[in-house]
Amino acid sequence: MNFQLSEEQSLLRDSVERTFARIYGFEARGRILGSAEGWSREVWVQMAELGLLGLPFAVDDGGFEGGPVETMIVMEAIGRALVVEPFLPCIVLAGTVLRAAAPALRAELVPQVASGALTLAFAHGEPQARWDRADVATSARRVPGGYRLRGRKSLVIAGGIASRLIVSARLDGARTDPAGLALFLLDPAAAGVTRAPFRTQDGRVAADVLLDDVFVADDHLLCAPGGAYALIATASDAAVAALCAEAVGAMDAALALTVDYLKTRTQFGVAIGTFQALQHRAADMFVALEQARSMALLATMALEEDDARERAAALSAAKVQIGRSGRFIGQQAVQLHGGIGMTMEYKVGHLFKRLTMIDKEFGDAEHHLARLADALAA
Missing domain, CATH: 1.10.540.10 (Acyl-CoA dehydrogenase/oxidase, N-terminal domain)
Incomplete structure (x- = not known):
């Protein structure tokens, strides 16, 4: 290929x-x-x-x-x-x-x-859901001219700065039923919307969003029940593939910084990059990076897959490798830099923070490994 x-x-x-x-x-x-x-x-x-x-x-x-x-x-x-x-x-x-x-x-x-x-944010995750895409307790009830939404969304990335929110809510069915979900577009300045912004560990802006009987007009219904869950899955899969690519960029930068440091940091009168043990560790970082890169390519290609099950399996496999490679490269980069790798004034620690957060977004390596095993067993 x-x-x-x-x-x-x-x-x-x-x-x-x-x-x-x-x-x-x-x-x-x-x-x-x-x-x-x-x-x-x-x-x-x-x-x-x-x-x-x-x-x-x-x-x-x-x-x-x-x-x-x-x-x-x-x-x-x-x-x-x-x-x-x-x-x-x-x-x-x-x-x-x-x-x-x-x-x-x-x-x-x-x-x-x-x-x-105009900036957008996708308010879907809820405190009880963890990484279950179908677990939505936020309710929507039909009223004349639109809908009334009630519930809470957690860890909405960019939720504190978004001009509009795309919100998932349940019109019918049990809390974890994929059917019965709908997607709405709402103005965060609307009556009944409360945003509690905060910073994530890697410095990004997020927010918890409280919906207290918020009215949404009919023409702001983005997707009705029957198609909403599939659209949520498609959007989440696109985000996972994008995260894999972002992680490859961060790992590549961490490896480049580390190799440059090994070439310039001296000890006993020579560059520490001449020590064979450290060369081996840098080589292992390179192997982990190339494994992650190949799986990020797989994740990107999987988005064109029509079969949702095949697409999900490929994306989970990619997310597992990205999580493992990101952790290994981040740990090695910090350790090979020594004390400077732990400081806020140097980039490599920030790269490791971001890689750690990428592992947790949309399910960590362990979650996707279990998801992949279930898909292969089905």
Whole structure:
């Protein structure tokens, strides 16, 4: 199989990497994380001008009709530069749901998202659900002209800064029943919506969202029962593949920093990279990185798989390897750097933090290993 990028994809990769190298140095990232908002609207606009925010949307809706490979390219660059702007939650996750919305709603929202004027967040996870996609206790009841939503959503990435929330709620069925779910678009400033923003361990902005009898009009129903769970699964799968690509970028950066440190740090009058034991550990890091890279490619290709079960199995296999490789490379990078690897003033520790969080998002390695075993046994 040919894994070579096309000319257009290579140009996209080079353009994104050059842009992040220019505007997103480690010190600039630190200033962004230290700001009150925790992300940069200026960087977000520059990403829009580069065409990244409209990348996955159809041309007819105001986008550029990029596919999974284009998303992989962008996410790998985001991982390498440790970009904290909400490309994953807004463009990949919520954007996948928005692409399935009614044409009128897409025509209204997609140009605003692509320009950077409108940010989205996907409010689906709940405190009791852990990683069960069907476990939704938030309720929706039919009322004249729309619906009333009541419930709580937890750990909504970018939930504290989003202009609109895409919310899952249950119209009927038991709490873990895949049927009976629906997806709604709501304004976080609407009556009854309370957001409690906080920072995650890697510095990203998230929020818990409380819905207290929130009214949503009929024309803001994104997906009715019957198709909502499949759309949630599709969006989650797209996010998992994107996370795998981001992790590869972060691992690649961690390995590059470590090898450079081994070449420049001296002890007993020579560079420590000349010590064979340390060379072996760097080689093991490289092997782990290439294993992760190959599985990230598998995850990207799996998004084109029509069979949902086959797609889920491939993505779980990728997530297992990404989790294991990320942990190994992060641990080795920190240890080989010594004390400096533990400081907030050096990038490698931040890379390890992000890799640890990626392992936990949408299910850790152990969760996906069990999911993969169930899929293969079925």
